[in-house]
Amino acid sequence: MENSIKLMLFLSFCFVSNQALLANASVPALYVFGDSHLDPGNNMHLNTPAKPNRWPYAIDFHNIRGRFTNGRNMADFIASYLDLPFPPAYLNLSDSERSQTTTGISYASASCGILNTTGAGECLTLAKQVGCFTSTVKNDLPLAIKDQEKLQDHLANSLYLVFIGNNDYHDAMSHNVSNKFSPDKYADILLDEVTKHIKTLYDLGARKFVVSGISSCQPHNYTKDCKSRYFADKLPQRLQELRCTLSGSLFTVYDVVNVYKKITDNPQKYGFTNIQDPCYPEGGSLCKDRKKYLRFDQYSHQTEAAYEIASKDCFYGQACSPYSILELAKAPIISHH
Ligand SMILES: *[C@@H]1O[C@H](CO)[C@@H](O)[C@H](O)[C@H]1NC(C)=O
Ligand SMILES: *[C@@H]1O[C@H](CO)[C@@H](O)[C@H](O)[C@H]1NC(C)=O
Ligand SMILES: *[C@@H]1O[C@H](CO)[C@@H](O)[C@H](O)[C@H]1NC(C)=O
Ligand SMILES: *[C@@H]1O[C@H](CO)[C@@H](O)[C@H](O)[C@H]1NC(C)=O
Numbered sequence: 001m002e003n004s005i006k007l008m009l010f011l012s013f014c015f016v017s018n019q020a021l022l023a024n025a026s027v028p029a030l031y032v033f034g035d036s037h038l039d040p041g042n043n044m045h046l047n048t049p050a051k052p053n054r055w056p057y058a059i060d061f062h063n064i065r066g067r068f069t070n071g072r073n074m075a076d077f078i079a080s081y082l083d084l085p086f087p088p089a090y091l092n093l094s095d096s097e098r099s100q101t102t103t104g105i106s107y108a109s110a111s112c113g114i115l116n117t118t119g120a121g122e123c124l125t126l127a128k129q130v131g132c133f134t135s136t137v138k139n140d141l142p143l144a145i146k147d148q149e150k151l152q153d154h155l156a157n158s159l160y161l162v163f164i165g166n167n168d169y170h171d172a173m174s175h176n177v178s179n180k181f182s183p184d185k186y187a188d189i190l191l192d193e194v195t196k197h198i199k200t201l202y203d204l205g206a207r208k209f210v211v212s213g214i215s216s217c218q219p220h221n222y223t224k225d226c227k228s229r230y231f232a233d234k235l236p237q238r239l240q241e242l243r244c245t246l247s248g249s250l251f252t253v254y255d256v257v258n259v260y261k262k263i264t265d266n267p268q269k270y271g272f273t274n275i276q277d278p279c280y281p282e283g284g285s286l287c288k289d290r291k292k293y294l295r296f297d298q299y300s301h302q303t304e305a306a307y308e309i310a311s312k313d314c315f316y317g318q319a320c321s322p323y324s325i326l327e328l329a330k331a332p333i334i335s336h337h
Helices: 002-014 074-081 126-144 148-157 183-204 228-245 256-265 304-315 325-330
Strands: 030-034 159-163 208-212 250-254 274-278 293-295
Touching: 030 074, 030 126, 074 159, 074 304, 074 325, 126 148, 126 183, 159 183, 159 325, 183 208, 183 228, 208 228, 208 325, 228 250, 250 325, 256 293, 256 304, 293 304, 304 325
Parallel strands: 030 159, 159 208, 208 250, 274 293
Antiparallel strands: none
């Protein structure tokens, strides 16, 4: 009897609807895992060619090099909507800064991906990013948040961005590994790894996750030819399964392809006049109005203007489902103490 009630509670919690997300909780920190789209300067400290150490990167960010765009990236915008500072690059923090930072950190690293073998030169693989976060939780945060219960509350109410996998589908960055498997099998390999790492974050205390699909399919070429589609298509189901095994976890998926489809279907609506050419073609000249371009460089990085639209749509609009980030932020946490 008792067991069947437990089972029913478990099931109903698993299929809880959006309307259940009502209570008002503030988000203490934003922790960021990803690649160049979110890297705020980790690669500046590593021996890698994937380093935005030149003009005009960060031209609209006081020329403080480290980001792969002209200004702020999606983690920066999402942090500002949460009233948090921009998450600093883990590798750009001294030991004493690390032990005083309680509003979030970015472990994102350009050229790296989900697999240990993906990357150009040195970078933080997802395994390493999760390793750095483990050190944050075990060594740094306890110095600032001394009460263990408060630390668990901090971790449970924080948001975790996991936007990674583009480079695992990039032939040069992944060293053609994807070509060794069927697209279906490769997506499963990547998803097994991602879910394993999410489980590690969960075991450390994380509960609220925003996980991204992959941006390498062109919106108007979202066919079975585009291998990363298999990852994006399977992701929501995999997270739903994970939610049922990790009690109290909440996931929302950022549909990156759909956001860019919306923009390219109706560029004027978003203030863009050029959705085709990069604002800065390497070695060429910089475009006149960076707010009117979708693409910043010829490697898939977008302009600050594009990242802002995508961030807003995920935070307040429909780009993230089943929850907007705002809904996720407000969702009550099932307390464990
Ligand atoms: C890295 O840290 C230094 C020293 O605190 C700071 O001046 C610089 O702006 C930081 N870089 C980035 C990209 O935030
Ligand atoms: C990836 O590297 C980490 C160390 O960074 C290691 O612990 C892990 O076992 C490796 N994963 C695989 C699948 O080889
Ligand atoms: C990937 O494969 C292509 C041919 O399909 C080859 O030209 C290229 O050198 C390979 N790249 C790597 C990094 O192995
Ligand atoms: C669609 O994507 C596939 C694989 O990425 C590529 O081979 C093909 O050329 C693309 N087609 C168009 C029309 O862009």
